[in-house]
Amino acid sequence: ADDVTPDKLLNADSEAGNWLTNHKDYSAHRFSTLNQINKSNVKNLHVAWTLQLGGIEGGGIWSHGGLEGTPVVQDGYMYVTDGWGSVYKIDTHGGQGKILWRMDPKTDHDWAGAVACCGVDNRGVALAGNMVISHTLDGRLIATNKDTGQIAWQRQVADPDKGEVMTGAPLVVKNLAISGVAGAEYGIRGWIAATDLTTHKEVWRTHTIPAKGEPGSETWKDNYNAAAMGGGSTWVTGSYDPRTNTLYWGVGNPGPDWDSEYRPGDNLYTDSTLALDPDTGKIKWHYQHTPNDPYDYDSVAENVLVDAPVHGRDAHLDLEADRNGFAYAVDRDTGNFIWGLPFVKKVTWTKGLDPETGKPAEYDPKKAVQQYAVTPSRQNTVTMICPGNMGGKNWPPTAYNPILKEWYIPVIESCNRVTVKPENPNKKPHPRDLFTGGGPDQPVRITGSVTAIDVTTGKEVGKHETPYPMLGGLLTTPDLVFYGQPDGIVAALDAKTLDQLWSFNTGGGVNAPPMTFTSDGKQYVAILVGQGGAWDKWFIDATPELKKVHPSSALYVFSLN
């Protein structure tokens, strides 16, 4: 296959049969124009072929690995990862899947697995030139030769000795591979880093928690340097707007998660969307969703870049569906709030958003420790919060249909209980120790939905409820929306009515997004099947029958005939 040049990535949308980058394109639409499979025939969709992958073994605090990756496809060759970061090249020609090579990075299972908060996960690869670029849980960026499967070079980017791991797919922009980090539950100070693909050297590293004296450092008001362990992870792949040369990246929760009094102030840039210059890493603007967050509402979600009229006026939107249960549209050139709405059925932590600023109604910039409608705190140590701390939506990606101008959100309809256990500033935990100031449990059932929003009005236009939370994310085509469920169901909905038109039980747990591609001119839908992630360990009591779903590690590919 051809080299994946920067130009090719800029025009990823023009290659209908390919899926060249994690979110399909730089705008993170996860929309494919392919329509051989459509609402008139999707009922005939069936398994074309399957493949068993590896990486199911455990390590550290984890009993097994899971699959959260989006397959990337170029010219009928597919590249997928397993939870430990092995990369598989699969030839999909001839109506079957054949593994051509597997690159096993020999990830240190225990060193990394002991400080992975939420599973043995790897969300996929990037393509650049003749290389497949990937991350490992133990913090490496690896370039693998696409033809041979040999590692060409690698670089340690994150340090598990500090509680840093990597679970997201890299993003390639121009000649840079951009990496995010996980570890906000382990007292890291988060960052985004760019590696030059020619020199293999770091070009920039922008911390998501400002250093003393930098803009934003005034939002950490303690006198014991809480910022040094302030969290601000960046574990989901960002997006890019070439029109203004701007990178968009979400930032995770502040640490300690539940003890907001430990870290008085708004805690920038936690729970924020950052707009950055990809050449220098300089921050252009930020938009914070949950200042002084006491709920673990990471704002790591992908930023979806959409050009559409809002109430009749053309707008350059940056859409983000936040863990806090609200969907936001901000002007992606300025960071100014445009619209926001709850996309879950139940929000209790705040009364709503200020219609001018999009800030939570109770937010008071003069207060060091925010009091929202329901606030876990040292005074109020046991609280029920809705959405629960896994959020109204977690990392599983949304999809945007530019024909219908509808944005589909994979929703976790949830509440859970939080118990605060204050951290002591005089007793700093060791690096690699959990640093959360409490924790959640699951007294009530959690379900899910696909919720549709009309981006031109910022109004909800449909909700398809599902028995289980959305732990895998979405794909949209001109008239369909695809998703998977943790009980093994993969399904297709009518994009307009959200009526279910097709479903199939894979017999495993789906924890990964669907994608679509062509091979020999024929359309396929592919999805990884293998339960992993945070649900298993931290949330399963909300869906007890899922304890009977066993780990697996498989690729399912569907077609019409």
Ligand SMILES: O=C(O)c1cc(C(=O)O)c2c(n1)C(=O)C(=O)c1cc(C(=O)O)[nH]c1-2
């Ligand atoms: O702050 C972080 O560093 C971090 C990292 C991750 C991760 O890397 O998977 C998750 C979370 N937080 C998190 O809060 C969370 O709910 C979560 C769910 C999952 C998953 O894969 O199912 N990962 C993560």
Ligand SMILES: [Ca+2]
């Ligand atoms: Ca987190």
